[in-house]
Amino acid sequence: MQDLLAYTIFGLVTASIYAIAASGLVVTYTTSGVFNLAHGAIGMFGAFIYWQLRFSWGWPAWIALLLVVFVLSPIFGCGLEKALMRNLTDATEATKLAVTIGVLVALVGAATWIWDPNLSRPFAAFYQGNKVDILGVPVTWDQLITVGIGALCAVGLRVLLYRTRIGLDMRAVVDDRALVLLNGGRPDRASMFSWAIGSMLASLAGILIAPYIQLSVVPLTLLVVNAYAAAVIGKLRSLPLTFLGAAIIGLLQSYAVGYLPTSTVQWMQHVPDTIPILVLFVALLVLPHQRLRGHTGRRGRESFPVPTYKMALIGSAVVVGLACALAPLLSTQPLFSMSSGLGLGIVGLSLVPLLGYGGQISLCQMTFAGIGAVVYAHATGGGSPLGLVVAFVVAAAVGALTALPAIRLRGLYLALATAALAEFCDTFVFGLSSVTVFGHHIPLFGNGTLPAARLQVPFVDVSNDRVYLVVLAVIFCAIGFGIVALRRSRHGRVLLAMRESPAACAMLGLRLTTVKLAVFSLSAGIAGVGGALLAGLSTQVAPDQFSFFQSLPLLLLMMAGGVGMVSGAFFGALALGLFSTLGTMSSLFSRGSSLLPGLVGIGLGSQPNGVASDIGAGLSALVRRRGAQVPAVETDVVTEGWDEQCIEWEFLGMDGRISRREQQILDDSLGLKVG
Amino acid sequence: MTDSATMSVTGRLVPEPVLAPTPILELRDLHASYGAIEVLHGMDMIVPAGGIFAVLGPNGAGKSTMLRVVAGLHAPSGGSVLLGGRDVVRARPDELARRGVCLIPEGRGVFPNLTVEENLRLIGHLGASMSEIEQRTYEQFPRLAERRKQLAGTMSGGEQQMLALARAVATKPGLLLIDELSMGLAPKIVETLYELVAQIAQDGVTVVAVEQFARTILGIASSAVVVTTGRIVMAGGPHEVESELSGLYLGDTGA
Ligand SMILES: Nc1ncnc2c1ncn2[C@@H]1O[C@H](COP(=O)(O)OP(=O)(O)OP(=O)(O)O)[C@@H](O)[C@H]1O
Ligand SMILES: [Mg+2]
Secondary structure, eight states, X not given: OHHHHHHHXXXXXXXXXXXXHHHHHHHHHHHHSOOOTTHHHHHHHHHHHHHIIIIISOOOHHHHHHIIIIIIHHHHHHHHHHHTGGGGTTSOHHHHHHHHHHHHHXXXXXXXXXXXXXXXXXXXXXXXXXXXXXXXXXXXXXXXXXXXXXXXXXXXXXXXXXXXXXXXXXXXXXXXXXXXXXXTOOHHHHHHHHHHHHHHHHHHHHHHXXXXXXXXXXXXXXXXXXXXXXXXXXXXXXXXXXXXXXXXXXXXXXXXXXXXXXXXXXXXXXXXHHHHHHHHHHHHHHSOOOOOOSOOSOOOOOOOOOOOHHHHHHHHHHHHHHHHHHTTTSOHHHHHHHHHHHHHHHHHHTHIIIIIITOOOOSOHHHHHHHHHHHHHHHOSSOOTHHHHHHHHHHHHHHHHHHHHHTTSOHHHHHHHHHHHHHHHHHTGGGSSEEEETTEEEEOOTTSOEEOOOOOOTTSOTTSHHHHHHHHHHHHHHHHHHHHHHHHSHHHHHXXXXXXXXXXXXXXXXXXXXXXXXXXXXXXXXXXXXXXXXXXHHSEEOGXXXXXXXXXXXXXXXXXXXXXXXXHHHHHHHHXXXXXXHHHHOHHHHHTTTHHHHHHHHXXXXXXXXXXXXXXXXXXXXXXXXXXXXXXXXXXXXXXXXXHHHHHSTTTTTTSOOOHHHHHHHHHHHOOSOO | OHHHHHHHHHHOOOSOGGGOOSOSEEXXXXXXXXXXXXXXXXXXXXXXXXSEEEEEOOTTSSHHHHHHHHTTSSOOSEEEEEETTEEOTTOOHHHHHHTTEEEEOSXXXXXXXXXXXXXXXXXXXXXXXXXXXXXXXXXXXHHHHHTTTSBGGGXXXXXXXXXXXXXXXXXXXXXXXXXXXXXXXXXXXXHHHHHXXXXXXXXXXXXXXXXXXXXXXXXXXXXXXXXXXXXXXXXXXXXXXXXXXXXXXXXXOOO
């Protein structure tokens, strides 16, 4: 009984912190339409600044707290809104998410740069050491304060939203942004205010939780996953339900710590950490299907030319040629960097069909790569090519399982589910020493590394690192070629149609869920193959190579390269190789190594197409200037007027012909025929 | 604060027709497109100050698009929109609203998750005092007074449109643009609503109304145009237009 009370109190403390974080997330998301994945990172940064003021410089706690929460955080939030988020109103969901990921990655880079992660930073709670007795259970003052602040936030937000003018504006913006404009209101002011509130709540949560999970960059940043698990229960818009979600998660987690045999059964050790993620998956499963909307106001600015086989051949020749030319020249370190860049590039290729064509964002491609690596390491004693196949199949299967709960929901939920999977693998699966599947014993990382053999290729000596670089280049091109073929097939057009207008596709009888599931599995499989090849590169694999945090810069650089094109993945790979070379060259770079990709990601807000298409356009302009005849770029991407475009596409009615009835549905709902 | 004050100095539309010899609204060769698809192909239209100006036409003709362009929600691809003689093509919708252009958009022009009272309170932007607004509104629309604490989304369609009208009127607009007030409503309610619109016009507000209930709107309009596929195909007095329309494709129920 005493125990139960103690665990309940502790659960409520965590719940309060989750609730503070999650409500900030919900307020910004509903008011501005941008889901802020950097929410946790903002909290992390706030906690670090607080630490600097309070413990390093010895300021009084309350001054430090007021300065961080009520001055610096809102300024930062307003700045973010004004500089970045404001310009994203008509961007695609993927671009919006990518920009916030850019902010996340940049903040993490900046924090590791400013505060050396190798030093330990004690972070005392408020009034450390003071306790009161509640029904015989000792409760620290700081726990009481935390619960109090949580309750205060609930009341404060309620009052703000329902009793103040700006709150009324915020709710009106959530309801109907255009109508606010028509009434002479300023939705952008409401958005800015919501970002200020969001940042304040994030910092507050970061400062409150730091004493419990220690002041270190990544765990604080990833607090966002726990927070949005609560927010998903509130369907990302209801604050009361979000608070309820936070309470469920906090209590379950506390009871799990208390009542599961975490200290005696070894695999149970990290189960409590996975509770928010498990709750998230359950919540996704029961979340009602969302209505598709035709005119979502979302007009993609992203557009990519259709690849041709000729260009693919030329591109492959260039890539393989480059690898052959560089391989003998590079010294060991850069050679390794370039090879791992190419290996990561293969993982990045997996994003081309998924994100570039299908418009679905995934935040866990490195996790799939890790799964591929583990399976490959286990399946092949001597590096037989069969291992790659097994890696593909297993990663694809896990991909399908992950996507299943979220697949019928909007793209954002799928992205959240992928981040949750990545967290799940980081905190739980990859930390296990082995799993047994159907009586088959597969060793996992445990706390160390797994040995893996290099892929054996007939007639070549792959143990030579220079040769392996060329092998990687060839495989990169082969997979790239497959993706080009996919793009040119009917399936490629279906994917594009899905990205451009889910509503139009659904109306035409396309089974979107099947399409999504298929492309998601394919993509996970490709990532798995990339992971297997990466494992071969260093002949041993460590879990941190495949952590959630590795997926984010990869995603950003792929998008910056131009994720709608295979060549974009190559530019992304090149950039990864270069950045990692830079990192080995100076310690300054290696510390803030994620700063660069972060800034690149932030830049996506204004350049969502990435560089590949610009370079392509530049090249063809160059050729044209030299007098050669270049056919006009073949584009069939619909960036506007989806209705017209869909009608031209051959997949209408799946067999290329439109039935009478379909024609009528089209006419009725699109208003194409008049009179 | 400061900008709303200057705004009213610089050019709030004047409600009294006598003070505005120029047409209150004029479209010159207006083109508009969604992406690559043009839906307005050069519209010329003159709306004199005062009275009700009816815009008729089949579905997809571009009537809503035209109103959205006038209200600043959609940037035209060519031509100009003159409000009281001044080109406002580059103005933002909130600026236009503060200058006295008010659009009741297609569908229900209310915030469904706000109460009636809150829906009205939102127009406090325009500098009017809240108690004054509420008092005047509830006087003119007694039905809303009974429902002030109810969420707008839970009211009947007719009540919602009444609220939309009430809010529009409370902003004291010079030019009121109404897009299919009747959408999804019973003819009886439509009659009532348009009686209210006629009253509003009588108080000196110029009304441009897009409507499918042709007979109803022509009954109170002082002039009318017919739009098909992005062009004005006919303009004239209500009787002229009605005689041309009869038996045509509009499917008017009028009764
Ligand atoms: N957001 C949009 N994106 C693309 N096309 C659009 C969009 N909105 C309208 N259209 C197209 O523009 C044309 C004109 O539409 P509009 O809504 O202005 O017609 P309308 O005259 O108001 O029709 P209705 O009487 O049905 O309301 C239609 O062909 C429509 O399909
Ligand atoms: Mg319309």
